[in-house]
Amino acid sequence: MxxxxxxxxxxxxxxxxxxxxxxxxxxxxxxxxxxxxxxxxxxxxxxxxxxxxxxxxxxxxxxxxxxxxxxxxxxxxxxxxxxxxxxxxRFAQSLALLDQALTAILGTDVPQEAAAAYAELEQRLRTLDPQAFEGREHWWPLVLDDLRDTASAEWFTAFEIVNDRGEKQIITQAGDIGVHPEERLWARLRAAGVEPEQVLGIHTELEACFMPGHYCSLWLGQVFPQVRLTHNFPYGETAASRAEGIRQLREAAAQQPQ
Structure with a gap:
């Protein structure tokens, strides 16, 4: 470094x-x-x-x-x-490995190269500090889950807002690798001058998360305490619930007309 x-x-x-x-x-x-x-x-x-x-x-x-x-x-x-x-x-070394891997994953348009960089990252992290992976809900397994899920599945969020003319609008946004759609959409709306009080409703395909790097359920509740959050599929606090939510999301996407 x-x-x-x-x-x-x-x-x-x-x-x-x-x-x-x-x-x-x-x-x-x-x-x-x-x-x-x-x-x-x-x-x-x-x-x-x-x-x-x-x-x-x-x-x-x-x-x-x-x-x-x-x-x-x-x-x-x-x-x-x-x-x-x-x-x-081992923490410092692991962070350096993550930083390097993110450069490789985000710097390629070839899915196979990104997948290879992810697999190498996981193998090196596990070898460096096996204890970090002894618990399924330890921090590093969650970071890898988030990288894998955001790279392998696409999901959307929708914000209902009222504009400066008093008109209601629904605005949608997809996420990206390491970026959840709620984060991306709120950054976009905030840059356009939208205030939290103008947000009337928030709907996400996947339940707002409690994952490292995001904690969408936490910040959404803090920024929009007046807004009810709704979702289509669960994405709870266990690996099993998150995997089930991703499975349901993919299944629903596969059933959409092409």
């Missing part, structure tokens, strides 16, 4: 960003409690307060505990931390 694109924590270095799954800034305080206070948030679990915070995955804070094990912590909630890596060094 080029030094200009990394942040150093003692002997280890992490990329400033790795797709949507990780971001850090030199100005961020390192102790988790100090960081939380700097952004008006709360560390609910006291034992996490002095953990070393490396960065965020857009929902959880990625930290090393007092033993050096890296875990994902959700501020403001008493949620159990999520296992990430067995050591800080």
């Amino acid at each position: 080029n030094d200009s694109g990394v942040r150093r924590f003692g002997e280890i270095a992490v990329p400033l960003t790795a797709g949507p799954y990780f971001a850090t800034a030199e100005s961020d305080p390192v102790p988790l409690r100090e960081f939380a206070e700097s952004v008006g948030r709360t560390v609910v679990r006291d034992e996490c307060g002095q953990w070393t915070r490396f960065g965020s995955d857009r929902g959880f804070e990625l930290c090393a505990d007092t033993e050096g094990v890296v875990r994902a912590v959700l501020l403001d909630w008493a949620e159990e931390s999520r296992f990430v890596n067995s050591t800080q060094e």
